[in-house]
Amino acid sequence: MKTKNLEQSLSDSRELDGSYDQLTGDSVEDDFELSTVCHRPEGLDKLQEQTKFTKKELQVLYRGFKNECPSGVVNEETFKTIYSKFFPQGDSGAYAHFLFEAFDTNKNGSVSFEDFVIGLSIILRGTINDRLNWAFNLYDLNKDGCITKEEMMDIMKSIYDMMGKYTYPCMQDEAPREHVESFFQKMDRNNDGVVTIDEFIESCQKDENIMQSMQLFDNVI
Amino acid sequence: MASGVAAWLPFARAAAIGWMPVANMPMPIAPTEKNKRADELIVLNVSGRRFETWRNTLDRYPDTLLGSSEKEFFYNEETKEYFFDRDADVFRAVLNFYRTGKLHYPRSECITSYDEELSFFGIIPEIIGDCCYEEYKDRRRENQERLMDDDEDKKDAKLPNMTFRETMWRAFENPHTSTMALVFYYVTGFFIAISVLTNVVETVPCGATPNTKEVTCGDRYTVAFFCMDTACVLIFTVEYLMRLFAAPSRYRFMRSVMSIIDVVAILPYYIGLVMTDNEDVSGAFVTLRVFRVFRIFKFSRHSQGLRILGYTLKSCASELGFLLFSLTMAIIIFATVMFYAEKGSTSSKFTSIPASFWYTIVTMTTLGYGDMVPKTIAGKIFGSICSLSGVLVIALPVPVIVSNFSRIYHQNQRADKRRAQKMQKARLARIRISKTGSSNAFLHSKRNGLFSEALELTSSIEEEQHLSKNQSLLESQHHHLLHCLEKTTNHEFADELCYEQSYLEGALQSYPSQSPSLSSQEGMTGTCCTRHTKRNHAPLPNSSIPTCALSHTHPHHNLQELSTIHIQPLNTSRSSLNMRVDEPARLNCQSGTITTAIISIPTPPATTPESDAHPPPPGPTLQNVVKVSAL
Numbered sequence: 001m002k003t004k005n006l007e008q009s010l011s012d013s014r015e016l017d018g019s020y021d022q023l024t025g026d027s028v029e030d031d032f033e034l035s036t037v038c039h040r041p042e043g044l045d046k047l048q049e050q051t052k053f054t055k056k057e058l059q060v061l062y063r064g065f066k067n068e069c070p071s072g073v074v075n076e077e078t079f080k081t082i083y084s085k086f087f088p089q090g091d092s093g094a095y096a097h098f099l100f101e102a103f104d105t106n107k108n109g110s111v112s113f114e115d116f117v118i119g120l121s122i123i124l125r126g127t128i129n130d131r132l133n134w135a136f137n138l139y140d141l142n143k144d145g146c147i148t149k150e151e152m153m154d155i156m157k158s159i160y161d162m163m164g165k166y167t168y169p170c171m172q173d174e175a176p177r178e179h180v181e182s183f184f185q186k187m188d189r190n191n192d193g194v195v196t197i198d199e200f201i202e203s204c205q206k207d208e209n210i211m212q213s214m215q216l217f218d219n220v221i
Numbered sequence: 222m223a224s225g226v227a228a229w230l231p232f233a234r235a236a237a238i239g240w241m242p243v244a245n246m247p248m249p250i251a252p253t254e255k256n257k258r259a260d261e262l263i264v265l266n267v268s269g270r271r272f273e274t275w276r277n278t279l280d281r282y283p284d285t286l287l288g289s290s291e292k293e294f295f296y297n298e299e300t301k302e303y304f305f306d307r308d309a310d311v312f313r314a315v316l317n318f319y320r321t322g323k324l325h326y327p328r329s330e331c332i333t334s335y336d337e338e339l340s341f342f343g344i345i346p347e348i349i350g351d352c353c354y355e356e357y358k359d360r361r362r363e364n365q366e367r368l369m370d371d372d373e374d375k376k377d378a379k380l381p382n383m384t385f386r387e388t389m390w391r392a393f394e395n396p397h398t399s400t401m402a403l404v405f406y407y408v409t410g411f412f413i414a415i416s417v418l419t420n421v422v423e424t425v426p427c428g429a430t431p432n433t434k435e436v437t438c439g440d441r442y443t444v445a446f447f448c449m450d451t452a453c454v455l456i457f458t459v460e461y462l463m464r465l466f467a468a469p470s471r472y473r474f475m476r477s478v479m480s481i482i483d484v485v486a487i488l489p490y491y492i493g494l495v496m497t498d499n500e501d502v503s504g505a506f507v508t509l510r511v512f513r514v515f516r517i518f519k520f521s522r523h524s525q526g527l528r529i530l531g532y533t534l535k536s537c538a539s540e541l542g543f544l545l546f547s548l549t550m551a552i553i554i555f556a557t558v559m560f561y562a563e564k565g566s567t568s569s570k571f572t573s574i575p576a577s578f579w580y581t582i583v584t585m586t587t588l589g590y591g592d593m594v595p596k597t598i599a600g601k602i603f604g605s606i607c608s609l610s611g612v613l614v615i616a617l618p619v620p621v622i623v624s625n626f627s628r629i630y631h632q633n634q635r636a637d638k639r640r641a642q643k644m645q646k647a648r649l650a651r652i653r654i655s656k657t658g659s660s661n662a663f664l665h666s667k668r669n670g671l672f673s674e675a676l677e678l679t680s681s682i683e684e685e686q687h688l689s690k691n692q693s694l695l696e697s698q699h700h701h702l703l704h705c706l707e708k709t710t711n712h713e714f715a716d717e718l719c720y721e722q723s724y725l726e727g728a729l730q731s732y733p734s735q736s737p738s739l740s741s742q743e744g745m746t747g748t749c750c751t752r753h754t755k756r757n758h759a760p761l762p763n764s765s766i767p768t769c770a771l772s773h774t775h776p777h778h779n780l781q782e783l784s785t786i787h788i789q790p791l792n793t794s795r796s797s798l799n800m801r802v803d804e805p806a807r808l809n810c811q812s813g814t815i816t817t818a819i820i821s822i823p824t825p826p827a828t829t830p831e832s833d834a835h836p837p838p839p840g841p842t843l844q845n846v847v848k849v850s851a852l
Contacts, residue, residue, distance in 0.1 A: 060260060060277075064228025067321070086233045086699065087706075089714055099236050116232070123235040131238060138239045159240060160710050168715035170724050175710070183243055204242055213241040213248040216705075220234045220251075 039072035041113040050114070051121035057221055058117065065113050073110040076100050090164030098158060102138040124217050129201065131214055136200050146194040152180045228277075230695060234702050240709035249704045252697040264302035265316070270309040271302070278319050280695060285343040287319065311338040318344065326353035332360045347651045389467035406523070409460055413519050416453040419446060420513050454490040457483065457516075479522060486516040533626040540625070544618040548585070551614050555581045555607040562600040569596065580604075585611025664716055 041047065047058055069078060076097065083096040103111045103119045122134045137143070141151045156176040163171065187195045187203045204210045241248070263279070265272040265287075282288040297304045305312070311330055315338065318324040326335065326349055339346050349357050383391070392402035423439035423446055439446050461483045468474035489509040521527040534541070556577035563571040570593040571577045580593040584607050595604045707713050715723070 060228075061231070067228060082229050083233065083236070086230070086702065095236075095239070099239070120232065120235050123238050124231075132242070135238050135242050139242075155239070156243065159243065159706070160712075162706060163710055163712055163714065166715050166717055166720040167712040168719060168723055169712065170720065171712055175712070179243070179245075179710075182245065200242070209244065209247040210242055213244065213705075214238075216241075216248055216251050217235060217238065219253060221231050 039112055041072070047114065047117060051117055052125035053117065053121055053221075061117060061120070061221075062113060065116060073112045074116070075110050079111065087162050087164075089166065090162040092158075092162045094154070094158035094161055098138060098141070098155060101141070102134070120221075124220050128205075128211065128214050131217065132201050132204050133197070136197050146196045147200070148194050149180060149184060152183060152195075153177065156180050156183075228281075230698055230702075234698065237702060237705050240705060244705075244709040245711065246708050248708050249701060251701050252694065265312075266297075266300070266302045266304045267307055267309045267312045268305070270312075272312070272316055274316065274319070281319060281322075282344075283696060287315075287342060289343075291343075307341060308334060308338055311335055315339070315342050315344065323350040324348050324353075325350060326357040328353075328356060332357070332364050336361075345651060345655065347648045348655070386467050387469075389463065390469060393464055393467060409456065410520070410523050412453050412456045413516055413523075415449070416457075416516050417514070419449050419453070420510075420516075450490060453516075454487050457487045457519075461487065479519075482515055482518045482521075485512055486519060489513055529630055530626070533622075533629050536629065537622045537625045540618050540621045544615070544622075547614050547618075551585060551610060552578055552581045555585070555603065555610075558603050559595060559600060559607070562603050563595055563597055566596045566600070571595075571600075581607060584608045586615065587611060664714060 041062070044055060044058060047053075048055060051058070053061070065074075066072070068074070068082060074082075079100045080093050080096040083099070084092045086092070100111065103115050105115055105118075119134070122130050126134070136147070139147045139151060139155055141154065153176065156179050160171065160176045160179075165171070184193075184195065186207070187199055189199045189203070260275050260277050262273050263276050265274070279287045279292075286292055292303055295303045295305055310327065311334065314325055314327055314335075324344065324346075336346060346357070391398055392405070396402045396406035423437065425438050426435045427438040427441050461480070464480070464483075465471060465474060474480055489512045492509055521531065556574050559580060560571050560574045560577045563569045563577075571580065577593075583590050583593075584604060587608060589608075595601050703714065
């Protein structure tokens with residue numbers, strides 16, 4: 001009896017039971033490969049030097065991180081899932097995407113524990129200027145050093161999306177746009193349509209509310 | 222609370238940095254841990270087996286026993302551990318739920334003991350992970366059916382006050398309930414047998430005198446058979462009428478299969494009575510007698526196995542249909558082939574394709590009567606192919622039918638699928654409720670939130686402790702995060718009800734009104750689930766108080782008074798008080814100026830016109846509020 005090679009019979013059976021999508025060429029089994037990649041962070045001491053967390057804090061952070069992402073890195077999907085659990089009413093996918101871009105400093109599509117903890121260290125333990133820098137980096141989607149109205153519009157929309165449908169008062173469609181306008185009015189000193197890092201920091205330092213709210217992060221951990 | 226990802230709450234809160242520069246208003250104060258202690262290990266002693274875990278792990282699910290303060294009841298002072306006198310094996314699964322966020326069902330455990338442990342620890346079984354949920358559901362259903370079987374036996378005890386009709390119906394359905402019913406059951410069974418036997422014997426040729434034609438017994442003993450038939454039909458008619466009378470729903474009874482069989486069994490007799498001995502119709506009359514054989518189906522009331530067989534055939538309809546379809550295809554193909562192959566030979570029996578059908582069927586089912594055989598070589602070749610393929614085509618769907626039958630037989634043909642659908646819906650509903658519970662928890666806590674904030678600023682420590690803080694720290698941090706988002710976007714979370722209300726109102730109202738008398742109403746109107754109006758968003762209808770069924774607007778008004786007075790210690794006019802209400806966050810810096818202002822609360826809320834419309838709801842929050850304002 002002629003023996004069919006394994007691949008041939010495998011592909012036949014895959015066609016029949018529908019686990020093979022002829023259109024995209026993906027098969028169900030391929031997804032499992034990603035999770036076997038394992039990443040170990042550098043030593044505790046090294047991380048302690050790089051960040052401003054104490055040893056105990058790093059331990060607590062790592063435990064939580066490893067629990068949710070046993071493979072040691074978090075990809076964008078997991079990131080979005082985790083973030084969406086905190087905002088059950090709205091759609092936090094877009095904002096989570098921007099966050100992911102901000103955390104993923106080496107642009108390799110995954111956030112390791114080092115990236116995660118370095119980012120957190122800036123936000124939670126950094127100076128006000130550091131924090132403002134980080135926020136600017138978040139807003140500047142294409143990382144060209146200035147925030148355009150379109151970028152701000154995307155960010156604003158993502159924030160408003162997190163509120164969901166059921167809000168009081170009812171969410172108007174122009175709400176994000178209006179908000180962007182007022183933001184630019186406040187921040188854009190020379191009215192050139194973009195906000196540079198200096199304008200941003202300067203305007204923030206002048207604003208009491210923002211300075212106040214930046215202090216909020218002091219005792220998050 | 223976002224379960225399972227409590228460890229990521231610090232990250233989510235840090236990520237809120239993106240909202241800060243964008244927001245136009247200040248953020249609310251973050252909840253602080255009053256007594257911040259490092260994460261500690263706690264020991265759980267379950268029937269002697271010690272489990273250790275971090276306190277934070279247990280705090281992830283504050284609405285369970287281990288996550289709430291309820292576990293303090295089990296704290297043992299001497300040994301400094303929490304002792305539970307429960308099953309240690311099941312506790313493993315429970316503790317793993319806290320650790321991993323997924324609840325698993327250990328297959329070796331008894332389902333009832335597992336359920337009991339879950340309910341003891343305050344965990345709803347619906348959150349069992351998908352990996353174990355099927356197994357859990359199956360076991361649970363089996364168990365329930367077993368219990369139901371036991372119950373049915375007990376159910377036969379006679380209920381008092383049953384009408385005669387109900388008694389009769391019970392007697393018909395469950396023959397073993399009373400002796401009378403049993404007698405009836407056996408009598409009808411006997412007569413069904415007699416009737417069937419009569420029909421059969423009627424056609425047997427009885428010995429006759431040699432020189433005359435053979436006659437059947439039916440023709441020879443016509444009268445005897447007629448009497449027998451009459452007697453049987455009478456019994457069946459009486460039985461049918463009695464069932465019809467006793468049935469709780471006559472219409473449904475008449476539509477049921479069994480009653481149709483009854484009717485079909487006795488109808489030919491009556492039709493035969495009515496019809497005369499006419500030559501034309503006697504042929505039809507004879508045909509009708511065939512239907513008398515349906516009396517044998519009446520036995521299915523007496524036999525469970527027969528009913529299961531019928532149900533199997535009904536449920537295997539698709540497999541049977543496939544079998545029929547494939548057979549038909551094969552028959553047509555082979556009949557055509559055989560016809561054309563045998564066309565040439567002389568005196569061939571294969572006169573047409575339909576004539577060949579008979580050959581094909583007989584060959585494929587390997588019967589092989591031999592009344593039609595191919596004579597040409599080609600015909601013989603195709604004939605052999607036909608018989609070989611017949612074996613295969615028939616053998617394929619049959620095991621499916623067989624396995625179906627055995628499955629149904631073992632499950633005792635209960636309406637499993639119907640019940641499973643109901644349970645699936647119920648499960649999803651419960652999970653949805655517990656999930657919306659988390660978003661509702663935020664809305665709920667907001668109403669208490671302003672209250673507790675106000676309390677923090679003014680009261681002493683005792684007051685605060687007296688106010689039972691149901692929220693864990695995690696919850697309050699999560700709510701603070703959602704609060705920051707509200708501040709950033711200048712909108713507030715609402716639930717569906719209020720959203721629809723405000724949507725309708727938004728459609729109705731014209732433009733904002735700023736008259737002072739109405740501004741005091743601003744606080745009340747639109748407070749469904751919200752704390753207070755914002756200066757920029759004053760457009761609220763002044764006349765219509767939203768008919769949100771929520772009864773907490775009353776305490777809100779109190780709280781509003783409380784907080785607004787903080788901000789404007791010098792200006793006590795009510796109208797402007799309600800205008801600037803968005804500065805509780807600033808209070809930390811200005812606590813020095815607050816103290817005296819509180820005492821000068823104007824008239825108690827009960828005198829405001831709106832609150833007359835809302836009679837103060839009873840409830841713990843209200844009482845607490847009253848206590849504070851009595852300051």
